[in-house]
Structures are given as C-alpha cells and as structure tokens.
Amino acid sequence: MKTDLVIINAQVFNSFIRKFESKNVAIRGEKFYYITPEELTYLAAEKTIDAKGRYMIPGLIDSHMHIESSMTIPSIFSKAALYHGVTTIVADSHEVANVFGIEGVEAFLKEETELDIFYAIPSSVPSTNPDLETTGGIIGLNEVRELLASPKVMCLGEVMNFKDIVSDPDSLINQIIALCKELRPNMPIEGHVPKIWEEDLANFIYHGITADHTHQSPESIYTKICNGMFIEMQGKSITKENIETIVKHSFYEYVALITDDVMADDLLTGHLNGIVKKAIDCGMPVEEAIYTSTYTPARRMGFQDRGAIVPGHMADFILLDDVTEFSINQVYKSGKLVHTKGEPIKTPEKTEAFPAEFFHSVQCEKADLERFRIPVTTEKDAVLCNVIQIQQVGTFTECVERAIPVKDGYLDWESTDLALLVVMERYGINGNIAYALVENTITNKGAIATTWAHDHHNLMVMGTDAADMQVAQHHIIDLQGGYVVVENEATTATCPLPLGGILSIAPLEELGKQLEEVRQAMVRLGYVNTNEIMSFSTLSLPVSPAIKITDVGMMNTRTQERIPLVKQESL
Known part of the structure; x- marks a missing residue:
C-alpha cells in the first residue's frame, strides 16, 4: 500500500481516551490512514518525517468566531x-x-x-x-x-x-x-x-x-x-x-x-x-484543553471528519515542541505542511x-459644530441625565444618573468629566442621529470615531470636545470607515477599514500596527479597559447588558425600552 506521508516517533493524542501514545501515523491524500506503534516502512511513503518525540494533536477547531x-x-x-x-x-x-x-x-x-x-x-x-x-x-x-x-x-x-x-x-x-x-x-x-x-x-x-x-x-x-x-x-x-x-x-x-x-x-x-x-495556565489539564479545542467543537457542529487523529479524518494536525507551553513547531492542513516555526x-x-460599491458604503453628511450641541428647555442651571457608565473589564454597562449643567439653553457637557457619544446613521436611509453621555471613558481633550460599531455599524463618535469630535467625524467619512483618534483637533491615529467600513484588505502586519496605534492613542486620552477598542465599539450593541445606544437612541437592552438622555428638565 502506498501512502503520501508518514510521521514517525510522535506522541499522538488519542481523543477517545484523552491520552498521548507513542505512535506512527500514515496519511493518504488529505486523510489519516493508519495509526499504530508498529513500523510503517512497508507502506512505501512518498515522504517520512521524524517527529523526534514531539506531541501530535488534531488541528484546532474554532466553532464560534x-x-x-x-x-x-x-x-x-x-x-x-x-x-x-x-x-x-x-x-x-x-x-x-x-x-x-x-x-x-x-x-x-x-x-x-x-x-x-x-x-x-x-x-x-x-x-x-x-x-x-x-x-x-x-x-x-x-x-x-x-x-x-x-x-x-x-x-x-x-x-x-x-x-x-x-x-x-x-x-x-x-x-x-x-x-x-x-x-x-x-x-x-x-x-x-x-x-x-x-x-x-x-x-x-x-x-x-x-x-x-x-x-x-x-x-x-x-x-x-x-x-x-x-x-x-x-x-x-x-x-x-x-x-x-x-x-x-x-x-x-x-x-x-x-x-x-x-x-x-x-x-x-x-x-x-x-x-x-490560557485554559492550561488556569488549571485545565492539558489533555482536556486539547479535547475541548478539537473534538468537542467538532461534535457540537456535527463534523464527522475532523477533531481527532483516526483513520478517515482530515489530516489536520499540529506538532508541538512543548505541550504545556503549547509551542507550535509545525502545522499541517489536509496532509500538507502550511507553517513551520520561525516563518512569518x-x-x-x-x-x-469585492464589488466596488463595498468600498463606498459610508453615506453620512459631514457634521457642523451645531450637531454636537444638545438643547434643553429649562430655566434652571442643571438637568438630571441618564448616563452610560462603562466598566474597566468587559463590555457590560450600567445606567446612572448625573446632574449636567445648562448654559445658554444647551447641555454644558464639555464642562463635566463625561464624554459625549453620538451615533449617526450612515447608510443614507433616514439620517437618524442619537446622543448619549458616557462615564469612565476618555478623560483628556480629544475624540474617537469609528464605523465599526456592533452590530449595526453606523458612524459613532465620542469625545470631550466638540471641535475634536467634528475633526474625527469628517476624517472617518473621508476614510470611508475605520477608526480615527483626534487630540487637540489633530489626528493622532487612524486605522482605515474601507471595505464596508469594517474591513481592510491591507496585509495583516500593516493592519495590526494601525490598530495598535489607535489603541495606544485611546489610552493616551485616558480610556481604561481590558480591551479599549471592543469596549468602545460595543457601546452601540443593543443586546449586551445593560444600556446601549443605536442611531434611534439609548435603550434598556433587556426590555428594549427607550431611555431618554434628559431624565428631568429641572433640578
């Protein structure tokens, strides 16, 4: 019997007993053929690889991403x-x-x-x-x-x-x-x-x-x-x-x-x-961490041809130098080598x-400064407002009440320690604009704008200064989407995402560098979260607890009841 590839001297993970065994593995075409402790020289393989005792596990399966x-x-x-x-x-x-x-x-x-x-x-x-x-x-x-x-x-x-x-x-x-x-x-x-x-x-x-x-x-x-x-x-x-x-x-x-x-x-x-x-470091046994990243996701999704190293399954596998450190030496897909340690x-x-129109999807008017002023009808010097309070860990929010000063008939939000958040419909459908005040976000003078706003992806701009917000909003439209950070009316970081306002076709290294620059610019503005970008981009996700905003307005995400910005016109 002729085979294409034989792996010898490997510590092979058996998904059904959740143990490593010293085995040799034969591959025919795209699939595993025979796994045995015996020598396989009689199979006349086109190529033989000595694993030298490395750990051989199934390719990882990400069942939700x-x-x-x-x-x-x-x-x-x-x-x-x-x-x-x-x-x-x-x-x-x-x-x-x-x-x-x-x-x-x-x-x-x-x-x-x-x-x-x-x-x-x-x-x-x-x-x-x-x-x-x-x-x-x-x-x-x-x-x-x-x-x-x-x-x-x-x-x-x-x-x-x-x-x-x-x-x-x-x-x-x-x-x-x-x-x-x-x-x-x-x-x-x-x-x-x-x-x-x-x-x-x-x-x-x-x-x-x-x-x-x-x-x-x-x-x-x-x-x-x-x-x-x-x-x-x-x-x-x-x-x-x-x-x-x-x-x-x-x-x-x-x-x-x-x-x-x-x-x-x-x-x-x-x-x-x-x-x-991370799961291993937090105490999950190595074998179970492998099992729950290969076999259980395969079974959940109904795959019958992957997730284990057995005859007839796809020859997707990893050779690890150290299983506890999960250090990858080589990756094989369908029996073919696709990555070796040290390669970029x-x-x-x-x-x-992609269709040309996918790169021209941000149909939003450039805002004047008046767009960032919020009128109120009161003769008092302050009003009570509903405010989105973010946390330093995760994306959950809470609704809190804060007294906001009033000046010349407008909310004087720029004098507070809050940021103004504005969501603008960007598909050219209805021109909706919604406003919110946010606590525990940026604290220094500046603004952030994006079209990567879960899940509706309208244009979202947040800032502590109206002029900075205007610059950020204009720039994000010129880019046809992405992320923009502005300090003192000057752009300090951009990550263009012109494909639908959410995707880039640039090489990953270039894209990653741009996004990291945005992240660091947000930190300089005082944004504190375990994932600054995700925290910002999910302020618009109306199914994530407990208060979020869309182009229609703020809402209780559980009941879907609208929450007004101004709760009480006078104090």
Whole structure:
C-alpha cells in the first residue's frame, strides 16, 4: 500500500481516551490512514518525517468566531489562523451581513482559502429589529432559506434578541428558528445569553437555543450546563474560578474553547492557541484543553471528519515542541505542511475581488459644530441625565444618573468629566442621529470615531470636545470607515477599514500596527479597559447588558425600552 506521508516517533493524542501514545501515523491524500506503534516502512511513503518525540494533536477547531472582528477578509485571515494551528472555523458573518445583507455573506462564501471555513447563518440582522436600529442589510426568511442550502453552513448563528423570542411567537427570529428546525432539524442553534437566569433561561432553551458563548461565571457555567446548554468559553471567561468549576464537575463534554472576537493586532500573536494556553495556565489539564479545542467543537457542529487523529479524518494536525507551553513547531492542513516555526505569517498572493460599491458604503453628511450641541428647555442651571457608565473589564454597562449643567439653553457637557457619544446613521436611509453621555471613558481633550460599531455599524463618535469630535467625524467619512483618534483637533491615529467600513484588505502586519496605534492613542486620552477598542465599539450593541445606544437612541437592552438622555428638565 502506498501512502503520501508518514510521521514517525510522535506522541499522538488519542481523543477517545484523552491520552498521548507513542505512535506512527500514515496519511493518504488529505486523510489519516493508519495509526499504530508498529513500523510503517512497508507502506512505501512518498515522504517520512521524524517527529523526534514531539506531541501530535488534531488541528484546532474554532466553532464560534467572527472573521470581521479581525477586520480583515477570509483569505488573509486564513493564513494567520493556520499560522496559529487553527485548521477549521465556523464563522458567524453577521457583521458584514449588517452592512451588506446576504450579498456580504455570499462575498465571504466565495473566497477560496486553505483554512476550512464553514459558516453560521446570521440570525440577528439587525440584532434587534429595524425600529430600534438602522442597518445596511436585513437577513429574513428568504435569505435564511437560501443559506440553508449551502453545504458550508453548519448552524444558526448566535440568537440574541431575547425580548422578541420570549414575547412574540410570530417575531422574525422565531420564524427563522422554525424554518431551520423544519429544513435542517439537527442543525445546532447558537445563542447569545448574557445574565439570563431561571425561567428566562428556560424560555430561551425551550425555543431550541442550546449554546452560549457570552461572559461566564462559575454559577452561569453550572446552571446552563445543568439545563442542557453547551458552553463556548471565550478568553474573558477563562478564569481560575471558571476552569475550577469545569474541572470539579468534569464538564469537558459540554464545553468548547473558542475565540469569538480577536482584533487584528492580537491576531499577529495568537488565536485559539492562546485561548488553549490560557485554559492550561488556569488549571485545565492539558489533555482536556486539547479535547475541548478539537473534538468537542467538532461534535457540537456535527463534523464527522475532523477533531481527532483516526483513520478517515482530515489530516489536520499540529506538532508541538512543548505541550504545556503549547509551542507550535509545525502545522499541517489536509496532509500538507502550511507553517513551520520561525516563518512569518504569510500574505495571500491575491484576494478575491469585492464589488466596488463595498468600498463606498459610508453615506453620512459631514457634521457642523451645531450637531454636537444638545438643547434643553429649562430655566434652571442643571438637568438630571441618564448616563452610560462603562466598566474597566468587559463590555457590560450600567445606567446612572448625573446632574449636567445648562448654559445658554444647551447641555454644558464639555464642562463635566463625561464624554459625549453620538451615533449617526450612515447608510443614507433616514439620517437618524442619537446622543448619549458616557462615564469612565476618555478623560483628556480629544475624540474617537469609528464605523465599526456592533452590530449595526453606523458612524459613532465620542469625545470631550466638540471641535475634536467634528475633526474625527469628517476624517472617518473621508476614510470611508475605520477608526480615527483626534487630540487637540489633530489626528493622532487612524486605522482605515474601507471595505464596508469594517474591513481592510491591507496585509495583516500593516493592519495590526494601525490598530495598535489607535489603541495606544485611546489610552493616551485616558480610556481604561481590558480591551479599549471592543469596549468602545460595543457601546452601540443593543443586546449586551445593560444600556446601549443605536442611531434611534439609548435603550434598556433587556426590555428594549427607550431611555431618554434628559431624565428631568429641572433640578
């Protein structure tokens, strides 16, 4: 029998007993053929590689992530993911869908990549409904039906509109879930289930939503798994306390390690491999960390041909120098070597051509200074306002009340320690503009603007000075999207994202450097958070607790009730 490749002297991970064994591995074509402790010289391999005792594990599988969070396109992302040992992903492309609808999803589907990219159907485009946020595209029943026919589609992407699920049986999201159950009854339905408990949690699960990837605690992990939910652990959920809960109860069968969102600058140094290493460092046994980043995500998504080193599975694997440190020596995809330690992240020779109109999607008027003045009708010298208070860790917010001075009939917000946040509809649909005041963001004179605003991606500008905000807003329009930081009316950092206002086609190293410069410029303005950019960009996400803003206005994200900026006209 002739084979293409034989790996000898490897410590091979057996996913079914979760142990390493001294084995030799034969590969035919794209698949594993034979794994045995015996010599394989009789198989007449085209090539034999001596692993020299290195650890051989399946390629990593990221079952819940968003390519757009890395602000690059699939073909460029593919090279970076393989570099970090990731050989299969399931991507929820709801960001590009919010900008371009199904045309954006189809553009992603068309890109050819070495990395195996499967997709989740974007279930929440928009994340709430068109009355609460304006998007460039909508995914309805016709679009879902079309995507269900694609062999690349593995699941329904994160369902996040809790209110419409539990309060309206005929809501669009309930119709989408019903259609998926009818046409693909065994397809997983992913969920976005933050801070939901007791009967509300039961109601979510009752509707068929059986996974959650949001920020976890020991209590949420235990409760959700005991109620039948599969938990996808992203980086911010991997703490010693959470891992201890999983280890104590042997919850490994019901857990997968995932990334969800990895920014472009972070992607240069790690992806799912970094999550695996963090889980190990927090106390998860090495074998279980490998198991929950290969086999359990494969099983969750219904893959029958990957996630383990056994005959007939795809020959996707990693050779590790040190398993505890998770130091990668080589990465193989479909039996072919795609990365060796010491090599840089490769850039694809060419990328697929995206439609020209995808690079001209920011249709927003340039603001004059009057846009940043907020009139109030009172003769008093102050009014009580509802304010968005951010935290230094994570993306959750709270609604607090603050007294804001009034000067000449306008809120004198520039004299406070708060920042003004303005969201401007940018698709040329209705011209909506909404205002909020934010606490614990930038404290120095300056402004930040972006079109990467979860999930509707309207233009968002925040600052402590109206003139700086105007400069930032004008510049972001000139760039056709991205991030801009301004200090003293001068731009100090930019990250252009001209493809839909959310993506770049620049080499990853260039993009990562630009994003890091934006991050550092935000820090100089006083922004404090474990992820400054994500904290800012999710102030507009109306399904993330507890108060956020869209182009329609501020709202309680649980009840979807509107929250006025000025609570009381006089004090």
